Amino acid sequence: MSAPPLSSTPRSTPNRTKHRTVTDRAALYEVLDAGLICHLGIVLDSSPVVLPTSYGREGDLLYLHGSTGARSLRAASDGVDACVTVTHLDGIVYARSLYHHSMNYRSAVIHGTATAVTEPEAKLHGLRVITEHLSPGSWDYAREPDKKELAAVSVLALPLTEASVKIRATYPGDDQEDIEANTVWAGVLPLVTTYGDPIPSPDLKTDLPVPQHVADRRYPTDPRLDASARAT
Amino acid sequence: MSAPPLSSTPRSTPNRTKHRTVTDRAALYEVLDAGLICHLGIVLDSSPVVLPTSYGREGDLLYLHGSTGARSLRAASDGVDACVTVTHLDGIVYARSLYHHSMNYRSAVIHGTATAVTEPEAKLHGLRVITEHLSPGSWDYAREPDKKELAAVSVLALPLTEASVKIRATYPGDDQEDIEANTVWAGVLPLVTTYGDPIPSPDLKTDLPVPQHVADRRYPTDPRLDASARAT
DSSP states (O other): OOOOOOOOOGGGSOOSOOGGOOOOHHHHHHHHHSEEEEEEEEETTEEEEEEEEEEEEEETEEEEEEEGHHHHHHOOOOOOOOEEEEEEEEEOOOBBBBGGEEEEEEEEEEEEEEEOOHHHHHHHHHHHHHHHHHHHTTTTTSSSOOHHHHHHHEEEEESSSSSEEEESSSOOOOOOOOOHHSSOOOOEEEEEEEEEEEOOTTTTTTTOOOOOOTOOOOOOOOOOOOTTTTTO | OOOOOOOOOGGGGGGSSGGGEEOOHHHHHHHHHSSSSSEEEEEEETTTEEEEEEEEETTEEEEEGGGGGGHHHHHHHHHHEEEEEEEEEEEEEEEESTOOOOOEEEEEEEEEEEEOHHHHHHHHHHHHHHHHHTTTOTTTTBBBBOOHHHHSSOOEEEEEEEEEEEOOOOOOOOOOOHHHOSSOOEEEEEEEEEOOEEOOOOOOOOOOOOOOHTTOOOOOOOOOOTTSSSOO
8 A cells, every 4th residue: 555645735734944844654654653642632612622642543544532522522423623743852952042942853733534433343443553552562461341431432533634744853053153153052952751660550469470561662762863954 | 929729611621530630720830840842722714723832931921932833823913712731641551451541641731812922022031931941041051032033933922821730640540350350460651751961063163061051951750650549
């Protein structure tokens, strides 16, 4: 299956820092797959509401855990206009000038109609995609949801049709005269996210071993600092 | 100055997991002050748009770097309806059941009218608050913005009037029969964010020392795992 390019509409085309925009679908997948939570934006009574939630990607479909925004989402059986944003902050960019201070980051912004997945088999599948994204290996290890539990969660589906990806992964882009002056240090302070040691729940009845899928988990950071990239 | 409690309106009162909601203003300050970026939601052509941006807090005013959403924000000289969300992900909660899998997090959701700060002195001040939040110590160290640079950035102000804070910082809240069965490990995999070693810009003319405000910077994480908190 060849992946279609990302669509380009006025709202998904940044009107600033265009050179940071990445248009291939592989970059979109990378940003989404490396994230753990997204920020889901909807319009509620004409006002924006932005809530953090978990998600998972399968091909060109994003599944979202919709319970946090369920009140408004339940009302819209034919779908709700949504914007989903995933952002990784990779570093603080210290420039010679305050103007060129910046951040290294990777972000994906997706626009589309999020629909509730209600058919039980499809909902269970969507929940599996979300769970395996948040905690890979858990689906086959932990107890599956029963009917009542499945009914109590909300799963949304959002097609990856209209999206934009922005990546900044380089050094400060200072003005030439500030560089020549050479009086101020400039560089990047990287942000590094890792997993700590697993902490067993105090209510474990015996000293159960930490399962491999938890013990072996590694955080997928890749703060590629590309000195050859054009800086701003 | 005694801080007023957070307002409680229908949209800022979560209708689910109420016990996770924190209503004191100190908690709001903590979540905001510990963050580096926020997600700014606005409504553009009736659709939600969620963009990551930097911010800084001064008392009960949040300043936002507004350039990313400038197109729509410039059009609204009398302010734009905004929702700003700051989220810290502190851990993955592995439960005995998939239903009780969860995340430990701290989040703040702020609703209000964001107005552009245009008066030069006020704008410079707002920019200072944002810069000192993103890179403490830089304002007095790096070159200040000149008039042209100041004109090229956009600063927004959003009052901290209507906000909600949610915190989950505990172990899985499994069902009693799953706990008694004692066949599945349960616990928390903490997420730890730190700063790596500063990376000097390759275009430094000489080997300038890393300034103290960069070298000494520590990431303000506090993933308080409270076993006594009520879990869900």
